[in-house]
Amino acid sequence: MQKDSLLPTGKGPRPPHPAQAQGGTRDGAAAGPWREPDPDAAISIRGLVKRYGTATAVDGLDLDIHRGEIFALLGPNGAGKTTTVEICEGFRRRDGGEVRVLGTDPAEASRRWKAQLGIVLQSGAGDSQLTCRELVRAEASYHADPRDPDEVLELVGLTEKADARGRLLSGGQRRRLDVALGIVGRPTLLFLDEPTTGFDPEARRQFWSLIRSLRDLGTTMLLTTHYLDEAEALADRVGVIAHGRLVEVAVPAALGGRGQAPAVVSWTEDGVRRTADTATPTAFVRELATRFPGEVPDLAVARPTLEDVYLRMIGHEQ
Amino acid sequence: MTTTTSRTDVVLPPLTRVYRSRASVELKEFFRQRESVVFTLLFPVILLGVFGAVLDYDIGAGVSFTQYFMAGIIAAGILGASLQNMAISIATERSDGTLKHLAGTPMPKSAYFIGKVVQVLAVTVLIIVVLLAVGGLAYGVPLPSGSDWVTFAWVAALGAAACTLLGIAVSSLARNGRSASAMVTPIALVLQFISGVFFQFSQVPTWMQTIASLFPLKWMAQGLRSVFLPDVLAAQEPAGSWELDRVALVLGLWCVAGLVLCVLTFRWQDR
Numbered sequence A: 001m002q003k004d005s006l007l008p009t010g011k012g013p014r015p016p017h018p019a020q021a022q023g024g025t026r027d028g029a030a031a032g033p034w035r036e037p038d039p040d041a042a043i044s045i046r047g048l049v050k051r052y053g054t055a056t057a058v059d060g061l062d063l064d065i066h067r068g069e070i071f072a073l074l075g076p077n078g079a080g081k082t083t084t085v086e087i088c089e090g091f092r093r094r095d096g097g098e099v100r101v102l103g104t105d106p107a108e109a110s111r112r113w114k115a116q117l118g119i120v121l122q123s124g125a126g127d128s129q130l131t132c133r134e135l136v137r138a139e140a141s142y143h144a145d146p147r148d149p150d151e152v153l154e155l156v157g158l159t160e161k162a163d164a165r166g167r168l169l170s171g172g173q174r175r176r177l178d179v180a181l182g183i184v185g186r187p188t189l190l191f192l193d194e195p196t197t198g199f200d201p202e203a204r205r206q207f208w209s210l211i212r213s214l215r216d217l218g219t220t221m222l223l224t225t226h227y228l229d230e231a232e233a234l235a236d237r238v239g240v241i242a243h244g245r246l247v248e249v250a251v252p253a254a255l256g257g258r259g260q261a262p263a264v265v266s267w268t269e270d271g272v273r274r275t276a277d278t279a280t281p282t283a284f285v286r287e288l289a290t291r292f293p294g295e296v297p298d299l300a301v302a303r304p305t306l307e308d309v310y311l312r313m314i315g316h317e318q
Numbered sequence B: 001m002t003t004t005t006s007r008t009d010v011v012l013p014p015l016t017r018v019y020r021s022r023a024s025v026e027l028k029e030f031f032r033q034r035e036s037v038v039f040t041l042l043f044p045v046i047l048l049g050v051f052g053a054v055l056d057y058d059i060g061a062g063v064s065f066t067q068y069f070m071a072g073i074i075a076a077g078i079l080g081a082s083l084q085n086m087a088i089s090i091a092t093e094r095s096d097g098t099l100k101h102l103a104g105t106p107m108p109k110s111a112y113f114i115g116k117v118v119q120v121l122a123v124t125v126l127i128i129v130v131l132l133a134v135g136g137l138a139y140g141v142p143l144p145s146g147s148d149w150v151t152f153a154w155v156a157a158l159g160a161a162a163c164t165l166l167g168i169a170v171s172s173l174a175r176n177g178r179s180a181s182a183m184v185t186p187i188a189l190v191l192q193f194i195s196g197v198f199f200q201f202s203q204v205p206t207w208m209q210t211i212a213s214l215f216p217l218k219w220m221a222q223g224l225r226s227v228f229l230p231d232v233l234a235a236q237e238p239a240g241s242w243e244l245d246r247v248a249l250v251l252g253l254w255c256v257a258g259l260v261l262c263v264l265t266f267r268w269q270d271r
């Protein structure tokens, strides 16, 4: 049971994912020539289309998620995140395109294939009269080599609620239980559809460190979230989806040309707040420093936040 | 087609372990839910108490109505433990996402149904035992004897099987547990009135008897009357006999129809 324990062990950090070094790629947005799905990717999607009646929820989506990577899918309500994720999980049928998840078409899901997945649905795992511990144990019984249920409860911070019935949990506690059920089977690929909805700040930090230790074990994760700090803290790459299309895929630091965006330098001079946009903030600040005898008053250098570029991208789309 | 690199070395747990786990889940789900225990288990016992105290008249051959009612209330108890219980609990689990979550796990689908069957079986046996005990101790209804136990067993088993399958099928018609209950409770009540549970079947108007004979409850009650009543009272039945072959035939047909309906309609998630 201890061979890949998630409890703190003092293990060193993992080297960065290769995709991280590459910088911003646009393998999602570019309408390039048709490529076959990549059978070695954890998830490979080509030209995915999903319609509900006459409405098109997913409209020609291409995406590769590498093995071992944490990929965050961002996008406004109704953008098509859950639809895309649930097609990958085998819950919904697609109307067009190709999908491979761990080399298998999810429309032909087998038990062996599902045994490699962990699924945290946006809609949760249902009500129950069973206690948290009983529910995690039952879930563990569907797997040949599950994690220790009590350890999993500890990891999601539910040890104190282990003997409380599932239906009596608070909203955030219930969500933690969903995460516990998703990871107890030692998934190779973990889907997390808005996993931290309702988490308090401490629970969110605890969840982040859980996700990082899962990554250290080599777990691939597809995460959707509305919390941009979460995407920035966890994801190797983020994809922004709007109206069923991927607008951009990039490492968080490079999204929306964030890496190259001018920095904003601000300071106080003669009692007036001043700002300047500059592509060379270091040179600018060095020059600025010569105008003051000591510290530059109220000096700050800022890049656009992930939220700034995200809102700009979404704004353009709508 | 793309070459796949899907792994073939993934190990699955032994089926028996999953079946045991699901059986234990289903038993806990039922017995920890106050509404289901009161409604399914206690209600028939209360009815037996009330009817036994109020309608204690002689129906012929020195047999009290309570003894007649024993067959009917056991049939109604089986209906509640199987059809009503399945329709409501599965509709609830479908609308609250329990089923969808299970469908995303490597749990074999058969394990879900095995768990339900164990639940129905446990509840059915418990209802029968309690009803027999209360009937015997409070109202002196004699226990079946000799080969009547065999008839008792197959009528109860076949009836429970048919009604379980029908309940699973009916669950797909309802939006959630509440609507399943609103749909199935009145139907069950009407069937109980026209199938010889609360009144002697011979007193029900012929056209109602005809409607009742389309459904399993009438045949379960009739089969169980052959268990609890002396054979002279077979003369009061519409055909003048217990028609056990027909009981087996109709319940068997409902099993087949229920199975077909289940296979055609069962969904693991809301539409």
Ligand SMILES: Nc1ncnc2c1ncn2[C@@H]1O[C@H](COP(=O)(O)OP(=O)(O)OP(=O)(O)O)[C@@H](O)[C@H]1O
Pocket: A052, A057, A075, A076, A077, A078, A079, A080, A081, A082, A083, A084, A122, B271
């Ligand atoms: N089962 C369904 N039937 C009809 N329309 C649907 C269905 N599921 C989703 N849709 C529609 O498809 C679009 C995409 O929905 P989806 O749930 O994928 O969005 P999302 O990006 O996950 O949004 P959110 O951030 O709110 O969870 C929405 O316009 C939604 O109304």
Ligand SMILES: [Mg+2]
Pocket: A081, A082, A083, A122, A193
């Ligand atoms: Mg969603």
